Amino acid sequence: MSDVTVRHGRPNHWLKAAAFTGLVIGALYAGLPVLWMLATSFKGNGEVFAVPPKLITPGFSLDAYTAILTDPARLRFFMNSYIVAIAVTLLTLLTAMLSAYGFSRYEFPGKKLINIAIVSVQAVPPITLVIPYFGLMVALGLYNTYPGLILTHMVFTLPYAIIMMTAYFNTLPRELDEAVKVDGGNAWTALWRVLVPISVPGIVAVGVYTFMISWNEYLFALTLTRTDAMRTVPIGIQLLMGQHSYEWNQMMAMSILGSIPVLLLFLLFQRRFIGGLTSGAVKD
Template sequence: MTGMAKTRIKTRHTLAKAGVITGLVIGGLFAGLPIVWMLSTSFKSNGDVFQNPPNLITDTFSLDAYLEILGNGEQLRFFLNSYIVAFAVTILTLLVALLAGYAFSRFRFPFQRTINAVIVSVQVVPPITLVVPYFGLVVALGLYNTYPGLILTHMVFTLPYAIIMITAYLNTLPRELDESVKIDGGTSWTALWRVLVPISVPGLIAVGVYTFMISWNEYLFALTLTRTNDMRTVPIGIQLLMGQHSYEWNQMMAMSILGSIPVLLLFLLFQRRFIGGLTAGAVKA
C-alpha cells in the first residue's frame, strides 16, 4: 500500500470517528438536556423558573424545594406508601413467580402450554380495560383505598413477566442439581429451596428490580383505587403538586427527582444483569 492510500484510509477513519462522536453528542443532548433542566429547576426559587433568558444556575440556587418536600408529612407519606406497596409487590411476586417458574421449568403436565399461553397473553391486556371491573371488585372486597388493593392489582402486571424470566433462568440450571437432592430422599420442594433458590439469587435480583420498578411507577390503579392522600403513591403525589394552588415548579421537580432516585439507583447497581434479563424476555416473550 502506498503512503498516500494509507493516509486516505486514516483520514476516512478520523472523519468517521468525528461523525459518530458528533451524532452521539447530539443524541446525548436530546436524551439528557430535559433531565438536566429538571435538576436545575429543582434548585431554583419558584419565581426564577421562567426567568428570561433562562439560566441553568440562578442566584437563588438552594435546596429549599427539597427541604420543603422532605419537611412535609403529607409528601413523605406518598414515599412511605410507594415503598410499602413496591416492596410487598416485589416479595409476593418473587414468591409466587418462583413456584410457577419451577413448575414450568421442571415438570411436564397437561395444559402446560395453554396455561403458559394465558400467562404470556395477560401481559398485553390493557390496564384501562381492567380498571372499571377492578373498581367494582376492590370496593366489593372492602379493599378500596387500602394497601392490599394496590398490591394485588399491581401483581397482575408484575407476575407474568416475573414467571417468564424466572422460568428462563431456571431452565439454564442443570437438572442434575435437583435430581441429586431427590436421590438423597428429598422432595421437589426441598430441591427448590435448598439447591435452586440459593444459586438463583442473581436471576431473582434482576426480576425483583424490574418488579419494584413496575410497581413504583404504576399510576392508573393508584389513581382510581385510592381516595385519600394517606394512601396515595409518589406518581399521584407529583400530580397533586401540579393541581393545588399555583404551580410550585421547583417543588414538583424536587419531588420528581426524589421519587426517581430508588429506580435510578436500582438500575445503576444492577445495570448489566438487568439489561440482559430484559432483552432476553422482551425478544422471546
C-alpha cells in the same frame, strides 16, 4: 500496501466518529431534561419563568426540598410507595419462582394454554382494566387499601416475572435436580437450596424491574385510592398542580426524590441486573 490499509481504514474511522457523535447526541437528548429538572428544583418558583430561561440562577435555594421533607402529608406519599413497591416485589418474586420452577421442570395438562394466557396478559392495555378493577376492589372491600394496590400491581408485574424466571430456570441443567434427589432431597429442596442461590442474577433482574413498575405506576394508584393517606409518589407529584398555580420547583424536587430509590437500585445491582437479563434471554 500502506495506501490500501489507509483506504480501508478511513470508512472504519468515519463510522466510529459517526457512532460516537450519535451517542453524544442521544446522551444529551436523554440527559438534558433530567438536568433541567434538577436545576429547577433548586430555584424559587418565580425564577422558573425567568426570561430568558437560565439553567443555573444566582438564587440557589433548597426551599422546595425543605417544603417536601418537612411536610408529613408528602412524606406519607413516599412511605406508601415503599410499602406497596416492596410488598409487590417480594410477593411477585416468590410467586414467580414457584411458578417458573413448575413450568421449567414439569409437564402437566394445559401448560401451553397457561403460558399463552400469561403472555396475553402482557398485551392487554392497562387502561382497559381500570373500570373492572375498580368495581372488583369495591366489591371485595379493598378499595383505598394497601392490599388492593398490591394485588392490582401484581397483575402487571407477575406475567413478566414468570416469563423471565422460567427462561432463566431453563438455562440451568436438570442434572442439578437429579443430584438433589439422589442425595435424598425433593423438589422443594432442589428449588430453595440449589436453583435459587445460583439464580441470583435472574432474581435481581426481575426484582429491580418489578420494583420500578410498581414505584412508577400512576393509573391504578389514582383510581383505586381515595384519600391522601393512601396516595403514592406519582399521585403526590400530580397533586402539586393546583387550580390556579403549579408549584414547579416542588414538583421537580419531588420527582428527583422519587427517582432516587430506582436509581440506587439500578446502580447497586447493575451488573447482576444486566447479567440476569442476558442469561434469561439465552438458552443453551
